[in-house]
Amino acid sequence: MSNTNPNHRNEVLFITSYPPRACGIATYSKDLIDAIGNKFDSSFSLKVCAIEEEETTRTYPEEVRYTLRSSDSEAYIQLAEKINDDEAIKMVFVQHEFGLYGGEYGDHLLGLLRALEKPALVTFHTVLPKPDKKRKKTVRAIVDACTQTVVMTKHSSELLQKEYHVAKDQISIISHGTHMVTWKNKLQVKKANHLENRLVLSTFGLLSPNKSIETALEALPKIVEKFPNALYLVLGKTHPGVVSHEGEIYRESLQAKVEKLGLKDNVQFVNKYLRLSELLEYLRLTDVYLFTSKDPNQAVSGTFAYAMSxxxxxxxxxxxxxxxxxxxxxxxxxxxxxxxxLAHASIRLLGNKKIREEM
Known part of the structure; x- marks a missing residue:
């Protein structure tokens, strides 16, 4: 039986991880849905199918219509059937990241896309270079099953064209968005947080070895030698996936490095998942933002976009x-x-307020 209500607006269904799941794509999707909803709320309604990991069940907000157990290949077909029967849903928008979906290279997703009778779009948050035969085949199959493919950088678009042989007109480049941030005087924000006498460097996001925070810590002694009042804020809790596999080993290794390098007065860990208002407050008082990821294949970063905004x-x-x-x-x-x-660049910026303001 089809699910239809003549009083409902046409719906777009997002298939994605979603808060309260602590995940970059979940945060991105929530922000995107809120932004589109604010602009086009009278035109159509946005709903969500939240992707769930193995043996995890969450309580979601009302916009979450469905959930999908990522490891269950049959669940993808069942979801497609539900979407096909739901007459209100006119389009499906898939947020794609390797590891988000089950199967080899996430190929369980193909079962859903091939069974869908509604148009689908896909955003690739990562496009990897030098794909092996299986990865190339999977990515091409996802592209072919969708009416349009979205990426966030020119580099990702070029990779899709050159290495996956996707036609240019199948690809749209839409940059990673960010929040509108109200300007505040940096010194006033620092004073409110009792940091008016500090030069503040910061990094934020879910902590994992790929963040390479140790690189910043190893740069810090030279920075502190030049600027003894420098303070490095490491903002955010450890990624839940990292915690489930190895606990807090990475964070503890960073804390041990702080002790070893004698940096206790120059490093502060804020070990929590920050609300947006808290995060923006920290960024407003930051003099220099450090992005130290060691993953050359990380196409985009929400934390990077937030810092720039x-x-x-x-x-x-x-x-x-x-x-x-x-x-x-x-x-x-x-x-x-x-x-x-990193130390050389930090010293250059911390020592020249004019350059910082121009940037």
């Missing part, structure tokens, strides 16, 4: 998002896992 001068490793955004002296690019370069 908060008027933080950014020092970043060369992920594609940063390379494209920090052109024309908008920031500084340093090599992966290079504390020397």
């Amino acid at each position: 908060s008027a933080c001068p950014v020092i970043s490793t060369p992920i594609p998002h940063a390379v494209e955004m920090l052109q024309n002296n908008a920031g500084i690019i340093v090599d992966f896992q290079d504390p020397e370069q």
Whole structure:
């Protein structure tokens, strides 16, 4: 039996991880849905199918219509049937990341897409270079099952064309969005947080070894030698996936490094999942934002976009998002896992307020 109600607006169904799941794509999807809803609420309604990991059940907000157990291949077909029977749903929008869906390279998703009778779009949050035969086949099959493919950088678009042989007209580039941030005087925000006498560097996001926070810590002694009042804020709790596999080993290793390097007065860990208002407050008082990811295949970063929207001068490793955004002296690019370069760039910015303001 079809589910239809003549009083309902046409619906777009997002298939994605979703809060309260602590996940970058969940946060991205919530922000995107809120932004589209604010603009087009009278035109159509946005609903969600939340992707669930093995043996995890959450309580979701009202916009979540369905859930999908990612490891269950049959659940994908069953979901497609439900969507086909739901006449209100006119389009499906899939948020794709490797590891989010079950099967080899997430190929369980193909069962859903092939069974769908509604048009589907897909956003690839990561496009990996040099794919093996299986990955290339899976990505191409996802593209072919969708009416349009969205990526967030020119680099990802070029990879899809050159290495996955996707036609240019099948791809739309829509940059990673961010929040509108109300300008506040940095010194006033610092005073409100009792940091008016500190030069603040920060990094935020769910903590994992890929963040390479140790690179920043290893750069810090040289920075502190020049600026004894420097304070490095490491904002955010450990990624739940990391905690489930190895507990807090990574965070504890960072804390041990702080002790070893004698940096207790210059590093502060804020071990919590920050509300947006808290996060933006920290970014407003940041003098220099450090993005130290060691993953060259990380196409985009929400944390990077948030920092830029908060008027933080950014020092970043060369992920594609940063390379494209920090052109024309908008920031500084340093090599992966290079504390020397990071220290040099930080000292340059901390010592020159004019350059920071221009950035």
